[in-house]
Amino acid sequence: MSIRHALLALLSEGPKYGLQLREEFEARTCEVWPLNVGQVYTTLQRLERDGLVESNDEGDAGPQKGFRITAGGAEELAGWLRTPPDLASPPRDELVIKVLIAVRLPGVDVHEVIQAHRRYLVELMQQWTRLKEEEGDVDLGLGLVVDAELYRLDSVVRWLDTADGRIRRAAFDPPAPVSAPVPQIRRRAGVRR
Amino acid sequence: MTTGVLELRRVSKTYLDGADEVHALREVDLTVEPGRMVAVMGPSGSGKSTLLTIAGALETPTAGEVLVGGHPLGPMSRDDRARLRRRAIGYVFQDFNLLPGLTAAENVALPLELDGLSAGKARTAGLRALAELGLADRASRFPDQLSGGERQRVAIARAVVGDRRLLLADEPTGALDSANGEAVMRLILTACKRGLGAVVVTHDAQLASWADRVVFIRDGRIVDRTAPRPGPDSLLAGEPAR
Numbered sequence: 001m002s003i004r005h006a007l008l009a010l011l012s013e014g015p016k017y018g019l020q021l022r023e024e025f026e027a028r029t030c031e032v033w034p035l036n037v038g039q040v041y042t043t044l045q046r047l048e049r050d051g052l053v054e055s056n057d058e059g060d061a062g063p064q065k066g067f068r069i070t071a072g073g074a075e076e077l078a079g080w081l082r083t084p085p086d087l088a089s090p091p092r093d094e095l096v097i098k099v100l101i102a103v104r105l106p107g108v109d110v111h112e113v114i115q116a117h118r119r120y121l122v123e124l125m126q127q128w129t130r131l132k133e134e135e136g137d138v139d140l141g142l143g144l145v146v147d148a149e150l151y152r153l154d155s156v157v158r159w160l161d162t163a164d165g166r167i168r169r170a171a172f173d174p175p176a177p178v179s180a181p182v183p184q185i186r187r188r189a190g191v192r193r
Numbered sequence: 194m195t196t197g198v199l200e201l202r203r204v205s206k207t208y209l210d211g212a213d214e215v216h217a218l219r220e221v222d223l224t225v226e227p228g229r230m231v232a233v234m235g236p237s238g239s240g241k242s243t244l245l246t247i248a249g250a251l252e253t254p255t256a257g258e259v260l261v262g263g264h265p266l267g268p269m270s271r272d273d274r275a276r277l278r279r280r281a282i283g284y285v286f287q288d289f290n291l292l293p294g295l296t297a298a299e300n301v302a303l304p305l306e307l308d309g310l311s312a313g314k315a316r317t318a319g320l321r322a323l324a325e326l327g328l329a330d331r332a333s334r335f336p337d338q339l340s341g342g343e344r345q346r347v348a349i350a351r352a353v354v355g356d357r358r359l360l361l362a363d364e365p366t367g368a369l370d371s372a373n374g375e376a377v378m379r380l381i382l383t384a385c386k387r388g389l390g391a392v393v394v395t396h397d398a399q400l401a402s403w404a405d406r407v408v409f410i411r412d413g414r415i416v417d418r419t420a421p422r423p424g425p426d427s428l429l430a431g432e433p434a435r
Contacts (some may be wrong), residue, residue, distance in 0.1 A: 115411075118398075119407075119417050119418075121398070122234070122398050122402060123407075125399065125402035126402045126403075126404070126407070126419065128402070129399075129403050133382065133403070150402070154397075154398050158398075161236065
């Protein structure tokens, strides 16, 4: 989560005080990402140093100090909004690694390991859905955050389901050994044979 | 002791496929209390649809006992079982299963009429059920004049109309987009809040996450279940953002 760009976004609506920025940040992210005061002021100081915001006095950043966005800040924000996050390289996903290990480890039932994670994820999804059920219709921001979490967790459950099926099929019909050169993606994903 | 609207006690179902025995369900225990939604989650072929047809008195188990509203189905005559199916149990399917020659109101009133209620009273109850689901202005439309989401809402009205105690749903949002799917789940939840018990079978975790409890079925056996559902507050007590 980029606090830097979130603060720029709030300032693009008009000049604001430090304390106000913190309150609005928390309100917009539905308090899912609580901020401490220090993070807000440190970030504002850096933004000022980089010429992306201006303040109304020379003192330390504090609750009563006002800030406004500069032209450079507006440009930075516009660029950030349109820059895709790095989704190209597979992350070193802890869950993927656990399943990869469990499938090779003697005496470990990989399906039982998968089910333990599946259950945990579904329990988490139940909590998010409860939040949506209670407040999602009233609060657009919260609705968006909850949907993002549900789709993210759902994609992990789907991967577990697919892995479960693939491992079951492989037990009956083991895949032929690969003789082709190790493709780039294998090294990037950190998978070793 | 609270009686569940549905209780399955060590229910097994075995089919014969040629000379082979297929164990569709193995010693399944499941209780659904009034006002609760239980999701049964599993891959295709895991036995979840068989569980639903047995819970709905559409099939009989090979072993074990099924109780609906505290009444064991085993000793009932065929007619009694059929009456219980019409009166106490509502079904929602992925493909809506509305009769194309009947209007929305007629579709909803049909199970009441089949149960011997006069056409006028059945129609009144049907219209009321439609109105409660926000479909009052669709009452005289035919299924092919309704959108997919509206058709499924009519199917839910038909499933909850009258004095139903148990709602059984098989992938009820499978044919719908996410907004309509969510609307359908909210309606099922509303029905539960009025005291119905619901069983939703699905392979979809987002759908299952609407339930109070999720049981996981695999090869005909319940292999796991979620812990009682905690409140959403636990999500908001996260660490400060970095």
